[in-house]
Amino acid sequence: MTTMTETSARFREFKMPDVGEGLTEAEILKWYVQPGDTVTDGQVVCEVETAKAAVELPIPFDGVVHELRFPEGTTVDVGEVIISVDVAPGSGDAAPAASPATASAAVPAAAAPAAAPSKAPAAEDEAPKGRQPVLVGYGVAESSTKRRPRKGAAAAPEAAAVAAAVQAELNGHGAPAPAVPGNRPLAKPPVRKLAKDLGIDLATVTPTGKDGIITREDVHAAATPVAEVPAAAVSVTAESAGTGTEAPAAQPSATVRETRIPVKGVRKAIAQAMVGSAFTAPHVTEFVTVDVTRTMKLVAELKEDKDMAGVRVNPLLIIAKALLVAIKRNPDVNAAWDEAGQEIVQKHYVNLGIAAATPRGLIVPNIKDAHDKTLPQLAAALGELVTTAREGKTSPAAMAGGTVTITNVGVFGVDTGTPILNPGESAILAVGSIKLQPWVHKGKVKPRQVTTLALSFDHRLVDGELGSKVLADVAAILEQPKRLITWA
Known part of the structure; x- marks a missing residue:
């Protein structure tokens, strides 16, 4: 199946592509064009939300938009035609008739004659002609799922x-x-x-x-x-x-007792992944409380280091490096369970996932080959990952292939948690808030910077001894950061 077809010599159709691995459907978040707008090859025409991220779709040919097959907010199967384009305007050929299934949803309500003129930005404003496509290709996978009822298709x-x-x-x-x-x-x-x-x-x-x-x-x-x-x-x-445009959501009044929110997009993917992980992999979680005063001093020193200029230095950077060193010392923890093949797949690389809270929900992009990066390179990669996630531009590829994850729940002021494994991964490290607490240091009670770490792991492939060694190594490095030199 391809993502574009020809209905005549004049009209061409663009289909919903598979923008991720195994994608079966996506929701149309926003149209950047309307019927009558001129489009060029590579111009972004709409934004869609997959089960992993929001993605902009560029069209692969020039012409004039003839028809939008689905309004915003509609969930569309991969392979469905979403837009038709007149590639030879003015030729006089008859326009292709809309299929009965899509006729009522062909044009969004904002474009209906009875409504006020659409306020959607013109393609030239938000999708410059020189903009590069965000997709590698336009190939799609055959979808075996049935068409989901269209939402918001009122005439x-x-x-x-x-x-x-x-x-x-x-x-x-x-x-x-x-x-x-x-x-x-x-x-x-x-x-x-x-x-x-x-x-x-x-x-x-x-x-x-x-x-x-x-x-x-x-x-x-x-x-x-x-x-x-x-x-x-x-x-x-x-x-x-x-x-004819969507109004802001009304504030619940005293008579409204419930609000129902459709589960779709990233939230739907999170729910499916967490349920699958929790009831497939036998989770074990271990905890350790550690004095990180020296790590905090190291962070302060690195911020003044000229070799770290231009990159963000924070405790998460040192924690990430400590976990990478612990994995190097205990490589068996970096693995995956292959249920079909009944095999343990050991990974000789580390794609380090960082859980990130975004307006669309929790996502886990990962730093590819994090084990090979120097501290400045790791800092730069972390900064780019966080910035991209906050802007909602994380690609599906950036979230695929992770091996081990860190979730920093301490930013929310909590001590720690019992994290659920990211599907396909062997371990996840939760980092709690760093607080000044009384601590026995050199035989005396002193105020020290303290945090609690929690490591969840798949007990099918990680025994308690191995999981304990990994967590103990991370704690030891954070207590004495000089071990980054002696153990790395």
Whole structure:
């Protein structure tokens, strides 16, 4: 399967590519173009969110956008056509007809005739012609999954009806939204069942969901007196229906007891990975509390070192280096369990994962071949990894192939935790907050910088002795950083 097809000599189609390893679907987060816009080879036309990251998609040919097959917020299977382009504008050929399955979702609500003009930025503003594609290739894998129901595919008449109904509500009439003749109210199956159980006619319910979709809250509101309907929900609906753009989320009122958030994208991937890891690999977690006063002094000295100029120096850098040295001294910990082959796969390289909290959820990019890097190189790689993650630009490739991970929960002020292994890895080190505490030092109680480390490992391939040695080595290095020289 390829990602582009020809429907005629004039129109070409671009399909959702496999932007990651084994990707089966992706959600369209944002369109950067609209029908009628001119596009060039390599220009980014949309941003999609996979199970791992947000990725921008460049189109591989020139032309004029003819049709957007799916609106923003839709989850699309790999291999589905997402955009068609007129590569020979003005030739007079007939335009290809949209398929029945995609006709109603072909153009986002923002582009519907009844809505206000779209505020989406022009391609020239956000996707310069000279911008390079972020993908290596356009090959896709055959998807065996069924099409997921499209979200937010309301047509302009429904949006206009919602706007009229809400305007009536705001004017004090309190009349329910009339059903659009010949159209079935838009609601998901669970919502329809809820309405049936409560005896609510969906045609009388005022929708507040995106593009006129009826939500569970709408059904509950319809089952209560009109006076109890949150005013915030009504005003948001009026704004979104009148402009054709998504309105900011309303603040929950006293009458709203629950908020339901669809599980998708990175959050869905996290959930699946953590459940799979927790119930596949037998986890063991060990703890050690260590005096890191000398490590903190080393960090302060390195910040003044001219060889470290231009890179970020912090305790995580020394902890990462300490773990790499511990792995070098105990190489059997750097392995993976191959269930299919019933083999332990020992890795002779370390791709060091760093857990990073981002607006889209927790991701774990890794530093490739971290074992070969000098301290300045490791510092530079850590800085780049964190910056890229915060900007939401971490690629799927950057999160693949990790062997061991560090999660720094101390930045949140907690002492430590019992981390779950990243799937396919053998160990994960949690680092707690570094605090000034009373500590016995040279026979006297003194204030010292102290932290607690926790190492979780896969007990199928890492015995308690091996796991203990790795954790003890990391602790010993952080207590006496000069061991970085003598042990490395």
